[in-house]
Amino acid sequence: MTGQTVFRMALKSIFKNKMRTALTMLGIVIGVGAVIVMVAIGNGAQAQIKSQISGLGTNLIVITAGSVNTGGASQGAQSFNRLTVDDVDAIKREATLLGGVSPVIVTRTQIVGGSGNWRAEVNGVSTDFFAIRDWTTTSGDLFTEEDVRTKRTVVLLGATVAKNLFADSDPVGREIRLGKTPFTVAGVLAPKGQTASGSDQDDVVIVPYTTAQTRLNGFSFLGQILASASSPASLAPAQEEIKVIMRAAHGIPNGGTDDFTVRDQTAIAKAATSTSSIMTSLLAAIASVSLIVGGIGIMNIMLVSVTERTREIGIRMAIGARGSDVMLQFLVESIVMCLLGGLLGLAVGVGGASLVGRLTGWSIATPASAVFLAIGFSAAVGIFFGFYPARKAASLDPIQALRFE
């Protein structure tokens, strides 16, 4: 009996009993579908976090006022702001392991220009900021050190702001007002999308920090200082170096409590990634349980089917089928059913994942490996759970099988 004949016989037998086949396959369809949806959700979350890490900029170091160690209410970080441009200058002068350092002044203001009004966050920064945070323009140019030094009223628009004020027309060179001060649009920033918490990173405008200090609010204190290590390897020593410089600048004695915090965002994001990858594995593991349950369902129905088809097995043996022929037939039936179920499950899973994505707004990424996963897993389930019933069929005694009612 050739492989082709066995396969044809299995297909015939499968389609002879459509209801039984459908019920058997259902377990595998649901199992494979569930695994794929879960993996797609977990994978999507991971991909999103990864893109946010790169969105944060490479080797990012964040310096904020206040100490995370002190905690408590008495020393609230923002209420006692001790970050100044002098700190930035000190770091810039003395640090050896940094690629760049920039003050960040954060305020919100009403923006008027183009087709109307828009309220957005304003960041006052130095030119190092662009490299640190990976900002580029889609139109126009970033502002220069000359612009910062001469406190020019130039502004870069985030993609969301540009879209809301100017729709499709190019705003470069146009006048807008931030509060009461007129600014010239120097460029439009390339979009970055949402953060993990769902806020829009493109709903921002960027101006030279010197201009922000003199024209917008007159603050001399900074919201934060951003820096970037010159390489991933120097991320840790660079933070130590910054701490030393800052302690000297703030006159904090040895053993004294820091009034600032140096953090490494990438580490935080990496922790989030590994958490989400654990989540993905966990979700897949839970979904796999349903695949196993589906496999047991197959075994159950195959066992019933061996009993139900005892006479058929007896007939086949009487006309010359070997035990191995019968075994192969049942095994191939089981594998073919599982594979068909797996393919259906793949379709259900991919469809279900995109539906979940559409309904919840989560980012969904069905990995290409899901196809192999689905096919491999369902074939394995077919072999594993089909083996015992197939062996049982093969070991039947032909006379007893023929007599079976």
Place this chain on the structure above:
Amino acid sequence: MSHPVISLDHVTRVYGEGDSAVHALRGVNLTVGAGELVAIMGTSGSGKSTMLNILGCLDVPTGGHYVLDGVAVETMSKPQLADLRNAKLGFVFQGFNLLARTSAVENVELPLLYRRGNPVKNTRERAVAALERVGLGKRLDHHPSMLSGGQQQRVAIARALVTEPTVLLADEPTGNLDSRTSIEVMALFQALNDQGITVILVTHEHDVAQYARRVIEMRDGHILRDHPVTDRHIAADDLVALDATTPMEEAA
């Protein structure tokens, strides 16, 4: 009668062990030559089916020797017995034993698909030819549920002879059929026998045994009598005679 196709030498078959042991065959000696048509008769429980199953290599003797067409059966492994059944034997059962939801031609084709050694190429053509031989050339795609008992038995006979077996074995082939259909089936067996196939059948009916060339009577696991049929009937002639009387019966 030329060289023996079947030779049983003191064959025993015991079911179970100890006190509950059933001695179904108590030392049977039997020789069947090529081209014979043998009817096995006997009371219920005398061991007819047990013997036929052993002859058919579906079962193996507890003791004694069985040589089928030159092959010592007791030395064969299970897969070898399966191959032997496929190559040398054809079975016809009382209950037809066709695969349900499977067309006549597919049922007949099945033994050819299990053929080992040199696989059969034109399995379907051969199945069709076998069905034509039993007069069912027009029922190829009918499923068993759409066929009468006599037709189903003819499909079963076609399935048994499609492999061109040395011996055709039938356990009460007419047990589920009315008398006219029984004669039709026997006419078929006689025709096949005339073409050289050895036929061994088990029956309870003397009428059926009259179509054989030789009758073996069994009792309690022994062969009681073994004699040739003296006034052998020809099934085809009986059918003609039956057709001649039928119109009168219908008129009455």
